Amino acid sequence: MKEDFMLSCPLPKSDAERVQLAHGGGGRLMQNLIESVFVRQFENPHLIQRHDSAVFEAPPGRLALTTDSYVVKPLFFPGGDIGSLAVNGTINDLAMAGARPLHLSAAFILEEGFLLSDLHQVVESMHRAAQAARVTIVTGDTKVVDKGKGDGLFINTTGVGVLEHGLTIAPSSVQVGDAILVSGDLGRHGIAVMAAREGLDFETTIQSDCAPLAEPISALLNAGIEIHCLRDLTRGGLASALNEIASASLAKIYVEECQIPVEEEVQAACEILGFDPLYVANEGRFVAFVPERLKEKTLSLLREFPICRNASSIGYVADLKGSVVLLKNRIGTERIMDMLSGEQLPRIC
């Protein structure tokens, strides 16, 4: 009986396999952690210098700077983990400014007792994501907080990118008549994380759409598409992104619900859970505002990338004195697609 019980329990991990407070203390244990986990995975000439700052030559052009902390719960979910999310999320924020991502910093807040094997796995995942997007993780930081004062692992990544074009890609460039495109089907990331968190089983496993978006944006820019505005559809989903742009540009935006791609399995999961897919977070989707005449060309360029194969035109900018998003639903009636006050899903990224 006792043996059965012991067999069914995971073996307790020793202190040596867990993060200790001393790993954050600036002493030898911290140096060992940095060498054995971070420098080994992210190996590059900047990190090997072991200086607090990374120094690099910036290519000519304007630069973009963006930061995000990642507190997603759970750390591992179908289609990704906090590591791939932390790299792709920040790369995507750079891409949304029309910047080519160059370098990332990575800062870790570890909770005492966190499994070093999980840290290894996350760091490996960051390394793979960075390689895939051809960015370098050039500098970092490690802090440890006492048990019960964190939640395993929080990661901050901050990215620097270069703008190699003359456009101002921002809400202030939105124009009357702009076509509004969405780069793919919505709601995967939020539902994947929520299902993993709550231990929900759907008929098929919904995978997060977590992916880097710099390449499709770069393809549009290289083809001379005059992009007016871009935004990735993270926390708060499509509805929040459009409302933010409407509010910053004073645009009156019309969107047709039947044009917005949502996969059946995601729609079904949303109905079960009581979520609206238009408000659910994505991590590999964006909206683009482009001149109407470039709509079809933009769509066909985007659809060449697997991550954007469901790219669709979903609406247009009616005027610049509205600051409102109007949704025409499937039966033809119109309603305001407002910003939520709070959120549907906490700690989704």
Next chain:
Amino acid sequence: MKEDFMLSCPLPKSDAERVQLAHGGGGRLMQNLIESVFVRQFENPHLIQRHDSAVFEAPPGRLALTTDSYVVKPLFFPGGDIGSLAVNGTINDLAMAGARPLHLSAAFILEEGFLLSDLHQVVESMHRAAQAARVTIVTGDTKVVDKGKGDGLFINTTGVGVLEHGLTIAPSSVQVGDAILVSGDLGRHGIAVMAAREGLDFETTIQSDCAPLAEPISALLNAGIEIHCLRDLTRGGLASALNEIASASLAKIYVEECQIPVEEEVQAACEILGFDPLYVANEGRFVAFVPERLKEKTLSLLREFPICRNASSIGYVADLKGSVVLLKNRIGTERIMDMLSGEQLPRIC
């Protein structure tokens, strides 16, 4: 009796005065928080654009990138708070690469229930520190974690600076014969935070040395001082900084204990608490490795800044095949000043 009890208790704060999970959800509450706290304090053209990335023209020169997360406990301490620390700490990492700090990002991880008035105070303190150091906080991020999964407030700042000189300021530039200078007296920050955390009362209140160091470094560079290496003396103090440099440059370093400035009150507090001031964290102190012939000029340039008025020469580089730090103590005997395995003081920055 009941009234007395109530008078002696702080009034409970309503939910409206505290951070809610929904403040991190990407919806209207988050927008309100961003507008009313962050944009209002940090006001600048980058933040007003309300785009995920800040776009800026980089001045000519190499760039430096550095990141730090701040988890100091308590958040407020004599001589500073997590806000001034988060700005000055990252500015100092840039300065240690010989970079002039330009822009910072600021990312906040808030625990549900954190007092908004405390957040206001911290953000105001960041704003003042940024203004004093002439850097702009150009982009940011806000996340909220559930109660019990954080510790009030963690801040990440990441900084970009520009190198306006041709030097390589790094351990790899350390040379035999280099003089080693320390910019001021040691141990204030660690003792100030520790005393605040533990509620200790010393005869005088020891203030943190938290301060920006970019100006004195810039003065050295402008005067043509050929700086070989710089490092700020944060976690692990002087001993860890020297050991890191010795290990990265293979230097054999000699340091004289009687030359290292430690104020009497700090020394006394260290003795009571059982700390060695050479290992205690500072947030406004650095070591500089410069050619011996420039030692006196460097010291006199540094001493013109109040924050560096106690700058002293403490040792020299004996050879480049040692990777060791040797301390000659007050009675003339020599010992290895090793790196600590863990740390004396957790969560000091």
